[in-house]
Amino acid sequence: xxxxxxxxxxxxxxxxxxxxxxxxxxxxxxxxxxxxxxxxxxxxxxxxxxxxxxxxxxxxxxxxxxxxxxxxxxxxxxxxxxxxxxxxxxxxxxxxxxxxxxxxxxxxxxxxxxxxxxxxxxxxxxxxxxxxxxxxxxxxxxxxxxxxxxxxxxxxxxxxxxxxxxxxxxxxxxxxxxxxxxxxxxxxxxxxxxxxxxxxxxxxxxxxxxxxxxxxxxxxxxxxxxxxxxxxxxxxxxxxxxxxxxxxxxxxxxxxxxxxxxxxxxxxxxxxxxxxxxxxxxxxxxxxxxxxxxxxxxxxxxxxxxxxxxxxxxxxxxxxxxxxxxxxxxxxxxxxxxxxxxxxxxxxxxxxxxxxxxxxxxxxxxxxxxxxxxxxxxxxxxxxxxxxxxxxxxxxxxxxxxxxxxxxxxxxxxxx
Numbered sequence: 001x002x003x004x005x006x007x008x009x010x011x012x013x014x015x016x017x018x019x020x021x022x023x024x025x026x027x028x029x030x031x032x033x034x035x036x037x038x039x040x041x042x043x044x045x046x047x048x049x050x051x052x053x054x055x056x057x058x059x060x061x062x063x064x065x066x067x068x069x070x071x072x073x074x075x076x077x078x079x080x081x082x083x084x085x086x087x088x089x090x091x092x093x094x095x096x097x098x099x100x101x102x103x104x105x106x107x108x109x110x111x112x113x114x115x116x117x118x119x120x121x122x123x124x125x126x127x128x129x130x131x132x133x134x135x136x137x138x139x140x141x142x143x144x145x146x147x148x149x150x151x152x153x154x155x156x157x158x159x160x161x162x163x164x165x166x167x168x169x170x171x172x173x174x175x176x177x178x179x180x181x182x183x184x185x186x187x188x189x190x191x192x193x194x195x196x197x198x199x200x201x202x203x204x205x206x207x208x209x210x211x212x213x214x215x216x217x218x219x220x221x222x223x224x225x226x227x228x229x230x231x232x233x234x235x236x237x238x239x240x241x242x243x244x245x246x247x248x249x250x251x252x253x254x255x256x257x258x259x260x261x262x263x264x265x266x267x268x269x270x271x272x273x274x275x276x277x278x279x280x281x282x283x284x285x286x287x288x289x290x291x292x293x294x295x296x297x298x299x300x301x302x303x304x305x306x307x308x309x310x311x312x313x314x315x316x317x318x319x320x321x322x323x324x325x326x327x328x329x330x331x332x333x334x335x336x337x338x339x340x341x342x343x344x345x346x347x348x349x350x351x352x353x354x355x356x357x358x359x360x361x362x363x364x365x366x367x368x369x370x371x372x373x374x375x376x377x378x379x380x381x382x383x384x385x386x387x388x389x390x391x392x393x394x395x396x397x398x399x400x401x402x403x404x405x406x407x408x409x410x411x412x413x414x415x416x
Contacts, residue, residue, distance in 0.1 A: 030077040032057055032067060045077045051114055051128050052082075069112040081117040083126070085138070085146060086110065092151045093134060096164045099153050106153055115146070119199045121206030123177060127195055137170070137198055139177060149173055151193060168193070174201065175381070176271065180223065181208035223265045227384065230258040231411035233282055237303065241401040243359055244299040245343060249289035257282050259309075263384075263415060272317045274326075280309045280409075293345075301343040301358055303395075305365065308335045313375060328375035332390055339365050359396050369393040369405075382415040 027042040032055075044056040054068045055075055067075070069084040076082070090108045093099050099106070115126035115138060126138040126146050140146035149170035156163040170193060178184050184204040191197045235253045239246040261278030265271050283306050291299040313330025341358035358365065371392030377385050388409040395403040 027058060028077050030057075030075060032072045033074040034067075034072045036073075043075060043077050045080075049129070050131055050133065051116065053114075069114050075114075081120075082114040083117060084112065085115055085126075086112040087138065087146065087148065089113075089136065090148055090150050090152075091134075092153050093132075094151070094153075094166065096162075099155060099164055100162045118195055119202045119206070121202070123202050123205055125198055125202045135193075135195070137193065137195070139174065139202070147173065149193070149198070172381075174198070178202070178205040179382075181205045183208055223271075225263040225382075225415035227261045227263055227278075227413040227415045228258075229261050229278060229280065229411050229413040231256070231409060233257040234408040235282075235284060236406045237286075237395065237403055238406070239396075239401070239403045241396070241403075242398075243396070243401045244291055244293065244345075245288065245301050245358065245403075246401075248291040248299060248301055250303075251286060251289075253284055253286040253303075255283060255285075257409065257411075261413060274315045274317065275313070276315065276328075277310075277312050280311065282307050282309060296348050298346040298348065299343065300346075301341070303341045303358065305339040305341055306337050308337065309333065310335075311373070313373070315375070317379070324379040326375075326377055326379065328377075328386075330373050330375065330388075332371040332373055332392065334369040334371065334392055336365055336367050336369070341365055359398060359401060365395050366393065366397050369395070371405075373407075384411075384413040384415065386411045386413070 026045050028045045029040075030043040030045070031038050031040045032043075033039075039057075039059060041057055041059040043058075054066050056064065056066055057075070058064050070086065072084060074081065074083045087110075088108045089111050091106050093104075098104060113128050115128045117124060118127050118137075119125040120142070122142055124140055124142055124146065126140075128136045128138065130136070137149045138146035139149055150173065152167040152169050154165040154167065156165060171191065174191065178201060181204070184201055191201050233253070233255050235255075237250050239248075239250065257280050259278055259280035261276055263274060263276045265274040285304045286302070288301045288303075293299055310333045311330055313328040315326045315328040317324045317326045342355055343358045345354045346352070347354075369392045371390050373388045373390035375386050375388045377387060386409075388407070388411065390407040390409070392405045392407070394401070395405060
């Protein structure tokens with residue numbers, strides 16, 4: 001009988017152990033959350049370098065099942081917790097060879113993935129590592145949908161060469177989340193896109209005491225800021241109707257303005273919407289041109305009053321790197337005080353002047369006027385630059401006189 005070659009024994013020996021290794025499982029105690037129910041059992045666990053796409057689960061009766069993202073809302077093995085989220089993923093790579101390769105695209109796409117819970121609390125930090133070993137980090141308020149902390153890659157092609165520009169947008173996103181905590185508010189600008197560094201910032205925020213910049217109404221959290229405002233006013237009055245003032249030329253008025261505002265923004269999500277209420281003080285003073293009524297009579301007038309203006313606006317923000325441009329719509333309420341507006345009729349024949357309140361009566365200027373405005377501006381960290389165009393009701397109380405006021409504001413505010 002011929003003996004089998006020695007090589008065959010080695011082949012069978014290593015084949016046996018290879019089959020054992022590839023079929024090996026490592027079940028550990030854990031649980032899955034499905035349809036709101038927590039089901040305890042055992043999960044085939046490995047020290048996942050990449051985020052798992054599916055897990056093998058064995059319940060208490062020995063029944064086995066396989067789950068992917070979306071089929072369960074969470075699972076845990078020991079103190080390792082993963083949650084399932086449907087998000088918009090923005091691809092990136094810090095390898096120039098990858099992003100300049102033909103076919104690479106940084107366009108976002110919708111996906112559902114498991115995410116490792118790195119740090120939990122008021123803020124939760126998640127991590128996800130794709131099949132290409134690229135790490136992604138997400139952040140969100142407790143129980144809320146997370147937002148990707150983004151690195152934006154821009155490719156500028158110059159003939160045969162390409163420049164790869166990196167925008168660390170995540171630093172400014174993170175700064176918005178933790179700005180309510182003085183102990184950590186300035187650190188995100190320097191933090192690395194790395195699990196331990198990001199976790200330290202989020203953990204410090206979660207351990208920070210209750211912030212005066214955060215309030216809770218029911219289950220909803222708001223970020224509140226107080227901001228002083230200063231700027232300039234360009235105002236125009238266009239008069240028409242049954243009044244001599246309609247025939248006199250009225251130049252525009254330019255002057256300072258200022259006040260105090262309160263800014264409120266939901267803290268969840270990407271915080272694209274915000275509300276601002278503010279009070280401004282304006283002092284208006286302008287003289288009309290001279291109107292020749294006839295050969296003997298000359299008319300001139302002066303608008304001089306102060307007003308306190310209460311404004312309420314809703315803003316929509318865009319995310320654009322370091323700055324956050326916004327557009328807004330609002331309503332205004334103007335309260336006129338210290339009205340010293342007059343009109344003067346001069347008779348050159350007998351050298352007499354007749355002065356009386358503008359429009360001919362002591363209460364001719366409305367004490368209260370409503371208006372509407374649009375705004376356009378940008379926020380850079382705590383600084384807010386804003387331009388407003390406003391139209392208010394007419395100054396005159398009489399129905400046969402029209403004197404609408406158009407205002408243009410350029411305002412600068414700082415959030416505290």
